[in-house]
Amino acid sequence: MAQFEPVLTRNWNVENGHTLRVYEARGGYQAARKALTTMSPDDVVNLVKASELRGRGGAGFPTGLKWSFLPKDRTETLMCVNGDESEPATFNNRLLIERDPHQFLEGILISCFATRATTAYVYLRFEYIAGYKMMERAIAEAEAAGHLGRNIYGSGFDLKVVLHRGAGAYICGEETGLIESLEGKRGWPRIKPPFPAVEGAFRKPTVVNNVETLCCVPHIVERGADWFKSIGTPKSYGPKLYCVSGHVNKQVCVELPLGVTTRQLIEEHAGGVWKGRKAKAAVPGGISMGLLAESEFDVPLDFEALRPTGCLGLGTAAVTVLDETMPIIDYLAICARFFAHESCGQCTPCREGTNWLNKTIHRIKNGGGRLEDLDILEQLSQNMGITPGTTICGLADGAAWPVKNALAKFRGELEEYIRTHQNPASLPTPLQTAIAQGVPTGPIYDLPIPMRPGQLQAPAARPAPSSLPALTASS
Ligand SMILES: Cc1cc2nc3c(=O)[nH]c(=O)nc-3n(C[C@H](O)[C@H](O)[C@H](O)COP(=O)(O)O)c2cc1C
Ligand code: SF4
Incomplete structure (x- = not known):
């Protein structure tokens, strides 16, 4: 393979590489000019399809194929750019936005032209304040120079880019959670179908793409699909x-x-x-x-x-x-706490499952684990998510996967941890606390209800079983 030449990061270490002046001087917006003045929208879609670009936001869905799902007879299209980037340890979108905002805008421009979207909403993670300011400035520069706005390059194509800040929720990165949030509602993912391409933001056909995905597009237009496919592995390109x-x-x-x-x-x-x-x-x-x-x-x-x-x-x-010194249980505890906190709560297997994973994993971590807890974790993680078909979105799969992999690959370490970290006396469950305090307990629904921290109240007395009415066939 020829020597690899970085393209997405080529302006990162150039002085003032984030300004329009430097971006244009280094060939910026030439690909957009080429697309808008010499190609049709379908030509661009076909080019991106031919490049086999796959989404960089997480799911890896083919970008050109997604664009071709838009209804042919649509009168309006919207673009939502996913810059929520809340997957822990991920920061490539932030750098793309802060260091080369015009490359990002050029990607948006060409992609909107291809999909005939005349409004692009850029949904930015709340914490990305520097990126937000950078984008405000870049949009103003691009509008003033005619790269955005009306009749761009005399092509008859209009585009408005609107910045929108998220409010700090992981689930708003899921494409339909993002759309709901953009509409001013709680970021609750939608049941699909309909997919956003058919009915998305404000009930219009909508394309949702990740920042890095769109940043690849100008380079595909400039250098061609074969160039893109010459990079990577036999089935994953670019x-x-x-x-x-x-x-x-x-x-x-x-x-x-x-x-x-x-x-x-x-x-x-x-x-x-x-x-x-x-x-x-x-x-x-x-x-x-x-x-x-x-x-x-x-x-x-x-x-x-x-x-x-x-x-x-x-x-x-x-x-x-x-x-090598990091206990796998500590890694699991970090993951479990995150997902339990971020579950939006719509689907029972996710809302309850993430919480039970979190509670069980933390109990093991704190020395109250039993070997059978590992089987319970296994069962829980196998039953939550899109993969087993029990939830609306993939957050639950994401919560289950670290557990599934840790059990498959590090079960021996987890068993050893449970055996060598037994400290149940310091970790009473509510039931153990109740027993220790002499509060009467019965079947599971009789568990005492905590009234104030530290204070337990016994449940109201129930009638003895003999005084309950007998069950009949009709009841
Ligand atoms: C819980 C959850 C969080 C997600 N967070 C993000 C995110 O922060 N950024 C992102 O681009 N995609 C995220 N995705 C994936 C999006 O739903 C969607 O697939 C993606 O934005 C599509 O863009 P792409 O095809 O260009 O990758 C998330 C998915 C899930 C299930
Ligand atoms: S899987 Fe979890 S995060 Fe996704 S919609 Fe259901 S409850 Fe919400």
Whole structure:
């Protein structure tokens, strides 16, 4: 393969690379000009289809195919750009926005032209204040220079870009949660179908794409589909931003061909595992993707190769390294707390399941675990999510995957932890507390109800079983 030339990050270390002046001087907006003045929207869609660009937001859905799902007879289309980026340890969108906002805007412009969207909502993670300000300035510059607004480059195409700040919820990154939130409602994912392409924001046909996905588009228009497909592995094409964090010497975000391995990322780009230690495991693409054991570090990080390892997929390609001293139960406790907090609560298996995972994992961590808890965790994690078909969105799958992978790959360590960290006396359950306090208890629904912290109230006395009315066939 020819020497890899980074394109998405090419302006990152250029002085004033974020300004329109420098961006244009380095060839910026030429691809947009080419698309709008020499191509039809369908030409652009077909080009992106031919490149086999897959979404960089987590699900890896083919971008051109998604665009072609828009109804042919639509009168209005909206674009929602997903810059929520709340998957832990993921920060590539932030850097793309802050360091090269015009590349991002050019990607939006070409993609909106292709899909005939005349309004693009950029949904930005609440915490990205610097990125928000950068985008405000870039939009103003682009409007003044005629890259946005009415009749762009004399093509007859109009585009308005609207910035929208999220309010700090992970679930608003899910595309229909994002749409609900954009509409001013609670970020509750919608049941699909209808998919956003048919009925999305404000009930209009809507395209939802990730920031990095759209940043790839100008380069595909400029260099062609064959160039794009010459980068990567046999089925996963193009450049990709990989974030590396956790127990490494240098936390980085680096642009590489799809299919680099975890070991290459750690050793060649992140300065190795910190403190001279060895790695135990790594999260391959955000915590919802699960866990790779160290023995799997040579598996290519692409859309295909991760599946046989039991991981959910490439996700956001944000790799987090766990060194040999990190107990797997601690990693699980961090994941479980996050998902229990972020579940929107609409689906029972997710609302209850994430909480039970969290409670059980924390009880094990705190020394109150039993070996059978691992089977309970296994059962719980197998029964929540889109994969078993019990929830509306993929948050529940993301909550289950770290548990499934940890049980499959580190069960021995978890069993050993339970055996060697037994401290039930210091961790009474409500039932144990009640027994210790002499409060009468009965079947499970008779558990005492805490009235104030530390105060327990016995349930009201129930009639003795003999005085209950007899059950009849008609009752
Ligand atoms: C719980 C959850 C959170 C998500 N968060 C994000 C996010 O922060 N950014 C993102 O681009 N996609 C996120 N996604 C994926 C989006 O639903 C959607 O697939 C993506 O934005 C589509 O863009 P793409 O095809 O360009 O990848 C999330 C999905 C789920 C289930
Ligand atoms: S799976 Fe969880 S986060 Fe997703 S809609 Fe259901 S309850 Fe909400």
